[in-house]
Amino acid sequence: MDFYSLIIENIIIVCGTFSYAVSGSFAAMQKRLDAFGVIIVAFVTAVGGGTLRDLVIGDTPVFWIKEPYYTFVIIVGAMLSMFFWKKVKRFKKTLFLFDTLGLGFFTILGIQKGLSHNLDAGSCILLGTFTGCFGGIVRDILLNNIPIIFRKEIYATACILGGGFYFTLTALNIESSIAELLAISLIVLIRIVAVRKQLMLPRFY
Amino acid sequence: MDFYSLIIENIIIVCGTFSYAVSGSFAAMQKRLDAFGVIIVAFVTAVGGGTLRDLVIGDTPVFWIKEPYYTFVIIVGAMLSMFFWKKVKRFKKTLFLFDTLGLGFFTILGIQKGLSHNLDAGSCILLGTFTGCFGGIVRDILLNNIPIIFRKEIYATACILGGGFYFTLTALNIESSIAELLAISLIVLIRIVAVRKQLMLPRFY
C-alpha cells in the first residue's frame, strides 16, 4: 500500500471509530447514563466488532490493546458528544455519513483480516459483517434494547452484499484496492438508499 | 474412531446444529425480527456454546471459521423456519427431540475438547455444559429476555449430571465410546422426564 492510500485509510478508520463512538454516546445519554457509562458504551460500540473479529480468529492481543490511539479517539468522541450534544444533533446527517463510511470501511477491514488468515470468502464476509455490525449490537444489549439492526434497518445486509461484491470483483481480476473502494461505495450506497426509501427486510410470523 | 461412528457423529452434529438454528429462528420470529435478524439469532443460538468453549480454551480460529458447513446448515435451518413455520410447528415434538439430542451431543463434544486439552474432569464438565447451553442464553439476551434456562427448565443440570456420569463410567474402565453413548442417553432422558413431569430446580428468596 502506498503512502497516499495509507493516509486515506487512517483518516477513514479514525472517522469511523469517532462516529461509532458518537453514536454510542448518544444512545447512552438517551438512557440517562452517567459520564463513565457514556464513555464505556461509546467504547464498546466502536471496538465491539473488531474485538469479536480478533477473538474468533485468535489474533490476540486484540487491536485496541495493541493500538491505544483508538481509545483516545473514542474518549474524545464521547467527551465532545457530552459537552456539545446540542450542536452535534444539528449535524445528524454528517454523523449518519460517518457511521455509514465506518460501516463500509470496517467491513472491508474485517475481510482483509480474514484474507490475511487464509480464510475462504464466506468466512471473510462473515468476519467483515461482524466487524461492521457487532458494536451496535452490544451497544443495544448494554442499554437493554433489542438490537436495532434486527428490526428496522438494512444494515448487515449492506455488509454482506458489499462483501460479496468485493469477492466478485477480485474474482474478475480487478485490482484489490479498486475492488475495496467499489465495495465500500456499494455498502454506503445501499445504506443511504435504504434509509432514504425506508427499505426493510421482509418479516415473518 | 471408525468410519461408522464418524458418520453417526456427523449426523448428530448436523441435526443438533440444525435444531438449535430452528429454535433460534422461532424465538426471533416471535419477537418480529426481520429476515436477517432471524438468521443472526439462529446463528448465535447454534454456535454460541461452541464459540465460548473455543475462546476460553484458546482453540482459535473458532470451529465455525474452520468448518464453514456449520454456517450453511444454520442458514438452511433459518430459511426453512421462515418459509415453513406453520408446518414446522406441527413437528414440535420432533424439534424438541433434535434439540435434546443436540444438547446431549454438544455436551459430550465439549467434554472431548476439554480432554484433548488435558483439562481435569471438573473443567471438562464445565466446558461441556457451556457448549450445550450458552447458545440459548445468548439467544435470550439478544431478544431481551431473561435466559429461560435460569427459570423454567432442567437443562444445564442435565448436562452436569450427564458429564459426571461420563467420568464415572470411564473411571470404571468402561470404553470411551460406550460411556459417551450412555452419557448422551442420560442427558436426553433427564431432559425428557423433566419436561414431561414439569420438574424444576428449587428456588430461593
Place this chain on the structure above:
Amino acid sequence: MDFYSLIIENIIIVCGTFSYAVSGSFAAMQKRLDAFGVIIVAFVTAVGGGTLRDLVIGDTPVFWIKEPYYTFVIIVGAMLSMFFWKKVKRFKKTLFLFDTLGLGFFTILGIQKGLSHNLDAGSCILLGTFTGCFGGIVRDILLNNIPIIFRKEIYATACILGGGFYFTLTALNIESSIAELLAISLIVLIRIVAVRKQLMLPRFY
C-alpha cells in the same frame, strides 16, 4: 514475592471471588432464578472480568480453566447465599467491604497481567478496570437490567483513579508492592466515600 505476601494475596483473591459470587447470587435470587441460575450468575459475576481480560490479551486457557479452585469458591459462595440469605443480609456491610476489597485487588491483578504482557500504562489501566467491573456488567445483562455501574455508583472511576495512582507511584520509583497496596487502598477509599456521601458522576441530556 515472598511467602507472606503470597498468602495475603491468595486470601484477598478468595475473599474477592467469594464476595463477587455472593453479590451475583443475591441479584439472581431477587429475580427469582432457580438454584442453577443462581450458581451461573454467581459464576459470571465472579469470573467475568478476568475472563474478558484473559481473552483480549490472548492468555488462554482462561484462569478459571487453569485454576479450578475458583469454581469451588464460587459454588460455596452461591450455596451459602441460598441457604443462609437471611443471615447474610445482616452482614451487608461485611459484604460491601469484601466487594470493595475485591474491586481493588482485581484491578491491580489486571494491571499486573497487562505489565507481564509488556502493555503500556493506558492499556493496563483499561485491563484492570475491566477485570474489576465486567463481571457486574454481565450479571446485570443476564438479569435484564441496565448495568448498575452505568447509572448509580462511582465504581469504574475508582479503578481508573487507582490505576493512575499506581503508575504515578511507580514512576516516582516507589517499590511495586507498596504502590499496589496504596493503589488498592485508594480504590477502596474512593468507593467507600462515594457510597457514604452518595457521590455520583455528572449526567448529560
